[in-house]
Amino acid sequence: MTTDTQLELWEVFMQSKPGANYIHAGSVHASDKSMALQNARDTYSRRGEGTSIWVVPANAIVASNPDDNDLFFDPANDKVYRHPTFYVMPKDAKAI
Amino acid sequence: MTEQSLYNYCLRMGDNALILSYRLSEWCSNGPMLEEDLALTNFALDMIGRAQAILKYASELQGGVKTEDDLAYRRSEREYYNNLITELPNGDFAQTIVRQLFISAFEFYFFTELQKSNNATLLAIAVKTLKEVKYHLMHATDWVIRLGDGTTESHKRMQDAINYLWMFTGELFEMDLIDTTLIEKGIGVDLMLLQPKWHRHIQQVMYDATLQLPEEGFMQTGSRKGIHTEYLGHILSEMQYLQRTYPDAIW
Amino acid sequence: MENKEQTVEEEILINFEKKIENGDSIEPKDKMPDGYRRHLIRQISQHAHSEVIGMQPESNWITRAPTLRAKQILLAKIQDEGGHGLYLYGAAETLGISRSELIEQLHTGKAKYSNIFNYPVLTWADIGAIGWLVDGAAIVNQVSLQRTSYGPYSRAMVRICKEESFHQRQGYEIMAKMMAGTKEQQEMAQDAMNRWWWPSLMMFGPHDSSSPHSGNAFKWKIKRHSNDELRHKFIDKTVQQAQVIGLKIPDKDLKWNEKNGHYEHGAINWYEFHKVIAGNGPCNKQRMEHHIKVHNEGKWVREAAEAHRLKKERQN
Numbered sequence: 020m021t022t023d024t025q026l027e028l029w030e031v032f033m034q035s036k037p038g039a040n041y042i043h044a045g046s047v048h049a050s051d052k053s054m055a056l057q058n059a060r061d062t063y064s065r066r067g068e069g070t071s072i073w074v075v076p077a078n079a080i081v082a083s084n085p086d087d088n089d090l091f092f093d094p095a096n097d098k099v100y101r102h103p104t105f106y107v108m109p110k111d112a113k114a115i
Numbered sequence: 116m117t118e119q120s121l122y123n124y125c126l127r128m129g130d131n132a133l134i135l136s137y138r139l140s141e142w143c144s145n146g147p148m149l150e151e152d153l154a155l156t157n158f159a160l161d162m163i164g165r166a167q168a169i170l171k172y173a174s175e176l177q178g179g180v181k182t183e184d185d186l187a188y189r190r191s192e193r194e195y196y197n198n199l200i201t202e203l204p205n206g207d208f209a210q211t212i213v214r215q216l217f218i219s220a221f222e223f224y225f226f227t228e229l230q231k232s233n234n235a236t237l238l239a240i241a242v243k244t245l246k247e248v249k250y251h252l253m254h255a256t257d258w259v260i261r262l263g264d265g266t267t268e269s270h271k272r273m274q275d276a277i278n279y280l281w282m283f284t285g286e287l288f289e290m291d292l293i294d295t296t297l298i299e300k301g302i303g304v305d306l307m308l309l310q311p312k313w314h315r316h317i318q319q320v321m322y323d324a325t326l327q328l329p330e331e332g333f334m335q336t337g338s339r340k341g342i343h344t345e346y347l348g349h350i351l352s353e354m355q356y357l358q359r360t361y362p363d364a365i366w
Numbered sequence: 367m368e369n370k371e372q373t374v375e376e377e378i379l380i381n382f383e384k385k386i387e388n389g390d391s392i393e394p395k396d397k398m399p400d401g402y403r404r405h406l407i408r409q410i411s412q413h414a415h416s417e418v419i420g421m422q423p424e425s426n427w428i429t430r431a432p433t434l435r436a437k438q439i440l441l442a443k444i445q446d447e448g449g450h451g452l453y454l455y456g457a458a459e460t461l462g463i464s465r466s467e468l469i470e471q472l473h474t475g476k477a478k479y480s481n482i483f484n485y486p487v488l489t490w491a492d493i494g495a496i497g498w499l500v501d502g503a504a505i506v507n508q509v510s511l512q513r514t515s516y517g518p519y520s521r522a523m524v525r526i527c528k529e530e531s532f533h534q535r536q537g538y539e540i541m542a543k544m545m546a547g548t549k550e551q552q553e554m555a556q557d558a559m560n561r562w563w564w565p566s567l568m569m570f571g572p573h574d575s576s577s578p579h580s581g582n583a584f585k586w587k588i589k590r591h592s593n594d595e596l597r598h599k600f601i602d603k604t605v606q607q608a609q610v611i612g613l614k615i616p617d618k619d620l621k622w623n624e625k626n627g628h629y630e631h632g633a634i635n636w637y638e639f640h641k642v643i644a645g646n647g648p649c650n651k652q653r654m655e656h657h658i659k660v661h662n663e664g665k666w667v668r669e670a671a672e673a674h675r676l677k678k679e680r681q682n
Contacts, residue, residue: 023661024668025148025465045522046456047150048465050671051678053257058150061157062449065442066529085396140428140437143444144421144656147664149452152421156445160438167434184433208667264677265670272666350429357432357490364548366432366490366540 028077029055031062033069041073049074120296121234122176123196124303126186127293127339129169130197133187135218136162137350138205147208154254158215161247165240172236188358192348193341200283202347209272212258213280219252220316221287221309228304237302256320263324270325277321278329285334287313293339375399386587391517394460402586406516407461408477409588411468414454416480417447419653423487424496432490439536440493446533450526457518473658481639482565484647491544491551491558497537499559499566499604505530506600507570515587538607545611552612559608560616567631568639570597598628605629 026048032041044063049055055074063069083091099105108114139159146152170183181189200218205211226248229241262269288306297303321328337343357366372380378397385392392398424444431437455465471477482500487493508530511523544555571593583589608615619632642650
């Protein structure tokens with residue numbers, strides 16, 4: 020008896036309108052790129068939700084480890100000088 | 116004359132979409148994987164939409180006495196003009212996808228030409244339909260290549276499907292007085308001109324899929340005269356069941 | 367005693383429960399207790415299987431839909447359900463189980479699907495009743511799951527709820543049309559109502575007093591409302607809709623409770639519920655056999671697609 024295959028897992032990202040960010044929509048199964056793209060289209064844009072689709076093999080995605088959150092993300096929390104509100108503007112100057 | 120021809124032409128186009136959508140809708144909850152289930156259902160939905168638009172136009176041509184639903188649900192076997200290939204049972208996925216390739220390739224060339232029609236309604240339908248058909252053709256072509264050049268089993272199933280369906284492809288290009296009348300008026304499409312393009316296209320896909328077209332052989336015929344396979348009667352008895360059982364009901 | 371070292375599992379549990387308490391959502395790579403993972407896999411896969419098995423009873427009527435419009439709507443609705451099954455399989459897969467395994471669990475009976483789909487769909491009015499009552503009940507449940515603690519499940523539910531809003535309406539529209547139609551249509555509609563009402567109430571599960579999985583599901587915010595709470599919500603909304611179109615609720619004990627502002631329903635036949643869950647419903651066998659048959663028939667297609675990909679990879 021051979022084991023069942025449900026093909027490879029792909030992650031789907033949709034752009035809702037031109038210029039918008041691509042947002043993760045979900046996943047589909049497919050054996051190749053064109054199938055992945057078509058399956059994503061049939062699964063995630065049945066109501067005209069998108070103008071563009073990306074599909075990525077799920078195993079090609081590298082995700083950060085939640086255990087590393089303190090060393091990955093906390094050091095950025097005190098860099099207040101990266102935000103415009105940190106700076107004092109002369110009273111009459113207008114913002115660009 | 117033109118009016119009647121145009122009406123019959125619309126029935127032919129409408130019935131093709133109606134009956135093939137019936138067959139494709141039978142795949143719902145029967146697909147080889149969930150994703151493909153959704154894909155085939157989308158095809159069916161495109162075609163019901165097309166049937167609705169074309170039959171509505173047909174009904175308008177006759178003064179709107181019968182609605183598009185009357186046309187879809189209240190005619191009898193000999194009054195349908197869909198190509199025989201659309202009413203054949205789905206068979207396995209190979210047979211369904213080969214049928215789809217044959218039909219979608221035909222429709223691609225047909226609706227491309229119909230965009231030149233001087234009938235505004237047909238032109239508008241052609242523009243909308245062509246977008247859908249291009250997608251159907253891409254999807255079917257990809258599958259034919261995958262399955263033709265897949266495993267020994269899939270190759271055999273595909274070749275069997277081609278060998279069986281081939282004799283139903285000649286009918287796609289048959290023309291009668293209706294066609295010649297409408298071609299003369301700049302309304303209809305000259306199917307003779309489509310055949311070589313269609314054939315080259317299919318040959319190329321066969322080559323990519325490592326499959327063979329049969330030698331040109333005997334071709335089935337009949338639908339232009341409303342003569343069908345036995346399968347159509349069963350489709351109609353199922354499809355029309357509620358309309359026939361409760362003729363006064365509104366659904 | 368104080369400085370006894372915490373085991374790794376204890377530490378995971380404490381951090382996890384802290385997060386849950388803060389109302390943070392849990393993401394796939396977060397550490398989570400095994401019990402949480404198991405509960406989610408069970409619940410999400412049951413949900414996914416329900417969507418997929420639920421396609422069968424309705425697709426039974428696609429070829430018989432009475433108008434082009436009705437056929438379009440029904441087909442689109444069933445297709446949505448397939449899509450929703452797919453979203454949910456995807457959510458379950460983030461927990462480290464494959465779709466193949468999930469399907470195998472369904473086929474071996476380890477995983478369940480909603481009991482309601484073990485009832486037969488006999489007439490066109492049943493299609494209306496399913497959309498109106500079964501989808502109506504499902505939506506009440508799903509809306510409450512949009513805020514469930516597991517991120518991928520919650521996101522899938524948000525998408526599903528957005529898409530399902532038309533399902534209940536189309537069912538109600540069918541019922542309304544039939545009640546405004548011929549005498550035969552009205553009888554068909556009432557008959558469907560009589561058969562689907564009680565199984566729909568059972569969809570919310572056992573009464574809170576006897577629900578076996580509720581404890582952790584609440585603590586971990588997988589479940590946000592109790593079975594009885596949701597059931598009442600459904601009844602309150604549906605009774606009013608039934609009255610508007612002239613359908614009778616087949617419950618002689620149903621009465622309005624002035625004090626708490628809810629309807630009170632008669633006794634639910636839990637004997638039947640358990641009997642059907644145990645595999646003795648009219649269609650259990652049929653549904654499962656169909657799913658297995660389709661799965662097996664599709665095998666050569668999936669294998670060929672994989673084989674083709676491998677060939678192409680070798681060529682490059």
